[in-house]
Amino acid sequence: MNTNQHTDKKEIILTGDRATGPLHLGHYVGSLKQRVALQNSHEQTILVADMQGLTDNAHDPKKVSSNILNVVADYLAVGIDPTKTTICLQSQLPALAELTMYYSNLVSISRLERNPTVKSEIQSKGFERSIPAGFLTYPISQAADITAFNASLVPVGDDQLPMLEQTNEIVRKINSLARRHILNECRPLLSKASRLPSTDGKNKMSKSMGNAINLGATEKEISAAVKSMYTDPNHIRVEDAGNVEGNVVFTYLDAFHPDESYISELKDHYQRGGLGDGTTKKILETCLQEMLKPIREKRSELLNDKAQLLDILAKGSQISREKTAQVLSDVKDVFGLNIF
Template identity: 60%
Template structure:
């Protein structure tokens, strides 16, 4: 039987998951889990890099994120769901890898630069946040993952992971860690309903996977379209129109969507009709997920059992990789060699 490729992915438990997560990664995870060896990390330690002032928020959202995973179709019999902070090998690998990357390189990482700007850290950057690419490299390599489903804004992190991999392999004088590649979904980045940024929990422009029909309708009604499309008869712009972006991502009837675009461009299609269709589509997508999530959330002990089993399995995998890296780097081993028995 051929070896299945290993996938590593995950999310920070800082709040409920949303449609951006769904199109950016969750759908890919469901599709990959049968033919790949997949590990899904609830990245609570990473979430502390900009939430250390409120660790309780991170802790209480671990079960919430796990419930979202199960609701969208992640099968714990096919995917290993584990908790980052309960895997000590990840922290030790991060510490070791920090010696193979410079502060200047971390500051040049486009993903980190954008996130620092968005959070308005200035120079008051938490060290853990700046070193996030190294921690992610530890996550990916600990599982020897070769595939990482990401949005396009995360690709620089994969590049930096592979830089660290190559430095460790050169130091070890053999290939002990594999390169990874980012796997983009068809819609790799979903804009927020305001049209000004990607969908984000922190920016309040997201539609969660547990949103009610009323919440979905209200969010769609607030969506950015074309500010120059003032009357139904006016020609409108499809490019940059958030409603059409969402229809491309979620409406399976691509022929009808193409017809709507043509009508909108030449005039004769109003925003109200367009948004009404999108609201129906999103309610159809989220409704079943919301119902499954409600059922799952009634049994938190089962969610805990799934996380415990997955984390224990992941501990073995990550501890093995750590031992290989320590040996390859020639670190001191505290254990004594077996002594020969004294002659009689």
């Protein structure tokens, strides 16, 4: 990998995913397509967040370790280029854990508990007061990730905005202690795509809930997922007028079908009656089968050469260790800890 590959790029982007399972269509719409485009105009690092994956999976660490290369294969299969984007492993960057420790002294428990994203996830996971300390403090860990790369732009969904707000609070505290500019504040890059619902229409698509279509899904898995998709429960007969709002099939057609005018005509037909759910599902299935086939084949090819994936991850982690070590040194200066 060319270590000088980013010299002509201006803005630094940090993004990433927890290594708790293979990536799915929700990731593709929400971030992966955007990352492929951004790598041509920005200095982009993607962090495979294995340490954060353990914050709610420490009882089953294999769930994280076994998915690290799955996630890397997903990145490459959709078009992320390791000569343009640095892909690194969180646990291989010692500066991140050390920065997390320093930052944790600047954040109160009550502030963490007020974070809307954390509150929501604590509730959804049923932790109550049994929340792992690592999970409660992962906004601090995210702040360490972002600042360690001096990232000024972070692609996120709107549910992650409180995390960036907390990162910037920490940045301001460090800069105030230093009495000079040490760290950059970051701003969000919100995805233009709507959040993709689960196939059952009840929740967002999730690795843990089993309601997602993975990027490596087989033909049979895609077919079964589309057939089970939630439509309009009141659209009982073909001749009935149907509702496209909340209809998962049409949400997916909007997200993935390349012919917008054709989908617009389908919606009109469905809403006036005479178009069955079976027909719309067949159209969607054909679309997804064609889109995912090359990704699945590329992904399979990559996973058959795990040495290549490990090499990409090792080289990206080495580059990232050097970058993050410099920021760590700057922060240790603020606390007067560089005494040798």
